[in-house]
Amino acid sequence: MSTLPRRTVLTGGAAAVLAAAGFAATSAPASADPARRPFRLTVMGTTDLHGHVFNWDYYAGKEYDDAKHNDVGLAKVATLVEAVRKERGRRNTLLIDAGDTIQGTPLAYYFAKVAPINRRRIHPMAAAMNQMGYDAAALGNHEFNYGIPLLRAYEQQLDFPLLGANALDATTGRPAFKPYVLKTVFPAGAPPVRVGILGLTNPGIALWDKANVEGKMSFPGLVEQAAVWVPRMRRAGAEVVLVAAHSGADTSSSYGDALPYPENAATLVAEQVPGIDAILVGHAHVEIPQRLVTNKATGKQVVLTEPLLWGERLSLIDVDLEWGWRDGWQVRAVSSQVLNSNTVPEDPKITKLLKSDHELVVGYVNSPVGTCTQAMSCATARYQDVPALDFINHVQADTVKQAVGGTLPVLSIAAPFNRDAAIPAGQVTIRDVAGLYIYDNTLLAVKLTGAQVKDYLEFSAQYFKQLPGPGSYPAEAVTNAPTPTAVNGTPDYNYDVVSGLDAPLAYDIDVTKPVGQRIANLTYAGKALAADQQFVVAVNNYRQSGGGGFPHISKAEVVYNRQLEIRQQLIDWTKAAGSIDPARFATVDWRLVAGSTPITVTG
Template sequence: MSDVSGDAIGNRKLRITWKSFLLHDVTEVSASPRPTGHLRLIQTTDLHMHLMAFDYLLDRPNAQQGLVALAPLIATARQQVAASVLCDTGDFLQGTPLADDIAGRRMLPHPMVQAFNTLRYDAVTLGNHDFDYGLPYLRAVLADLHAPVVSANLKADGNAPFAAPWTLVTRQVACSDGQTRDLRVGIIGFGPPQIADWGAAWLHGMVTTDDIIATARQEVPLLRAAGADVIVALCHGGPAAGADSAENAALQLAALPQIDVVLMGHMHEVFPGTAFGPMPQVDPHRGTLAGKPAMMAGAHGKEVGILDLTLSVAAPDADGSQPARPMWRVVDHRCKVIRPSEPAVAPSILSRLLHNRLALPHAATLDRLRQPIGQTPVALTSHFAAIGADMTAPLLAQVQIEAISAALAGTPHAGLPVLATTAPFRAGGHGGPDNYIAISPGPLRRRDCAAIVPFDNPICAVLRRGWQIRAWLECCSAFFATLTPGRTDQALLNPRMAPYHFDTLHGLQYRIDLTVPPALPGAPPSRHRRITELTLRGRALDDDALCVVATSSYRAHGGGGIIAVPPQDIVHTSRDGLRTMLMQALHRSQGAVASAPQPWTFAPLPGTTARFTSSPQARDTLADHPHVTFAGLQDDGFASYRIAFCDVSGLHAPITAAI
């Protein structure tokens, strides 16, 4: 049994009150006449190299974030039960400026791998961002990992499996009839099939991917035949339907008969939880997908997931003998996702190990992030990104437009209008009330660029007709709820859509009519449109007009299921990522930033108001938004704001900051 003792990670003096940690606690009750036993699954996911309790983008400690903060919770979770399995569902290698420094130093063994080894993980699967430093680096990092890496649908170097598709972990389970039996847990891993496309610029064709469900149908029976009593799928994806289901196939995995449990990631949300609204076969309260237990343990080392399974086992044969293989079945589950409420009072072995290894790269990272690379005359914030006032978006749009225009010079596409997309990454949500961009007037530092562009993805130039651009905007407008005219204090936002899927297209002007329901991806076109008064250079955008749209490689290759672009319509992919391009542009312009108009506004709705949340700090900018008022503080640390849907076309000050 691969447990970690409290001594091993310094948990003796930690005062743990499980009730204070509880975010979601779900219990299913199902009686069974057969003997029963219990297995605990412990999960981390989307750590994104949040190891130490430090926030590099805010340049301050954060005692409730990072794997070090989760380590005592993991130890206690193991100590409480006789049989447990600890897994990670991917995206652990990249995501902080410290990760970039470690990759640049080629530091091996990798500190995250050392942490996994210290905590004695039982299995790990890979996410798309684990490939962001290239395949040779990932191979070198994983060579030191003690836990098996499972990845069934990823291949490298031709058609060879990149890792083992699955593994078997055996636990001894004490059953209710007084007997102890072996339980063989089969663990199989899956990554987004778009990994090869999203990382094409640095993977150079060395990685190929297969469809998740097709692969599962092939591999899961083999895992069962190898002796698995219970099969747990580690899916770096969440539940989705339609075009997004290829990327987020957890629901379809759960529907396969031989899969018993799905542990999810990629979406940076907590499941079960309120972030997931009603979907067929998805129960965000009971914590099930297609009737199977499922869990997603947040992101960035802020939560750990604990899923307790009750399993029934076949009773003795009629002659009193035991069957050759116990036949196990999940009959009950209990799920909770917990956060650390306070730091450990004594340093653990893990924290001491990481402090010693990370002292130099940590100091070097802070020195680099604090370097000024530009100046901003006004505050740059994303507090009101939900209503179109993302002060950093025009800056990013201008960088993309200039880069793509230069790249297409002298090509057949040189004369086409160039548009650019932006979407808010730091806009509250699961990241909490500090998860916003808040840059004061004055120096613009490297850490600010990392906050503005958390993922340094390449930019693609895609060809789009006017009708396709309209469909793109209609799909993204599902970020907002449908409002009833004349009603007050309605919910403005759709809780089931992440802010990073709300694209704004710069270079256009348009309004969003919230009385019209959003168009669903793949739905037939409707004569009722949310996007109105759509213009390009002061003239209505013709359905047949051809434009170039600069967008991230993630979006261009189907990320989020927002658009579907055939390969021939991707006419250029940048060599550098957007963050790198931003810093280069600031250097060329000597760091000065200016202003640009807001691309869109809401259509007027007299007598109608809606409420949304943002940081309490957003109150400081209300003078620039006379149609928005403060509506009170909330218990979760956010503030509530009320928006009135008057004609706001002349109310907004220009958004700073195009170069």
């Protein structure tokens, strides 16, 4: 049984805690008019917590760490929150979140699937956020991964509203969740301030969780719904308007034109909807201490901030106001910054509250499920054909083959989700297998032709940067190429490998060629792939629903969809087989080349 993460010992008061976390202290501006009363409202924000309560890596079985030595989890964030409240005054602060809370770790999975929450079993994220005193949270797209009933159960456990102005009832067209909330803040010696918090979620839910929401909810654009609700909030008395938006700042869509609304639209909301003072941004998993966006109608600057993910940062938004007899409260200035949670210990109240839940899940993920004849790793899977990814494709394809039968050959599609994933030689546990597949995707199968498979592979190959010729290159010079829809680099999860079950599907990727002309020597069963050949293709629900914008897959005929989670299929397959033997499924079917010469990639 594992222990909880170590608790850093930190001395000093709230000011020392905040200074260590990177807090840049600024004084609230004094009013030039003695008749006017200044007040600083501080709004704290988190986003994309993804089930992280403690600084613990359940897949690695140890305290979380990364190359930049970030720490994760709400227990760390809670310490920062309390320090801010002590420094600024609890009555002068609010705490909000921008979504993606109940999915992403074995802790979250356990209380959704293994021991689902109910009236007596509270979700650990709900327990932690209630303890911390959140004022509001927006819906994220991953809130829908486990279905609407579990989401509603989670919502009922919260002591604060779950907001989603663009999550509409499909029948009535009315909001299925509360669009906004008005909070009243009581400055010392001054009239109360009414603060409106609008929640916006991601239109991509209609694609990514189609099986859970189709016919039940619809998800129009963020700009369109903000334009409806911000004026209503102002008319309802909001003197400050904040938006918690589960949508990235840099306008783009991973699903291309599959929806009429952009996936990442926070900047568009700031530019096009008057009356907003600040936006807490989510979804993109990037750090934005402060970005100023000018509203096109008013010329007013709107502050955007995003606090990275998993509780690695806490955003602070300072709203400076002045009150006068004639015009009441007026916003004079807004600024933001982020604090680093790796400088503080975990909050002992959160630790005490959720220690038993944590230890229960640690025991679960360390349960043995079988053995493996040799170690397998995903460390190089993004640029090299490795047995670990072959294992995922084999299980997916085998599951589909057993279910649909028929005479069509079966292919499978998988991506290198987790560079740290590894299956050891010898005993294999749930966490070993689960580390290969860190998302809660379900398995589907569709029909594709040989020509469509080639198109699919060409699209996938845009993951690689164009190289001048043969040679040896470091991985960062080869992978994660920027594209118009992934300006910061194509993520690993949008690089797909296609494998054959009944016979090998083999191909070269010529990285000296431009995008769209890279797939060479494409064969099936040792023969050139015929354009009209028919295949059944196993694929996850994210990709089949349009995630990543891959061609053909979202419009292809679906021949299998039993809503079975792929991660659980990997675990169940291992239990049934008793042993994972790469000799049964691992073959080298694709490679990176320059012409006919293999490329060497170093880690």
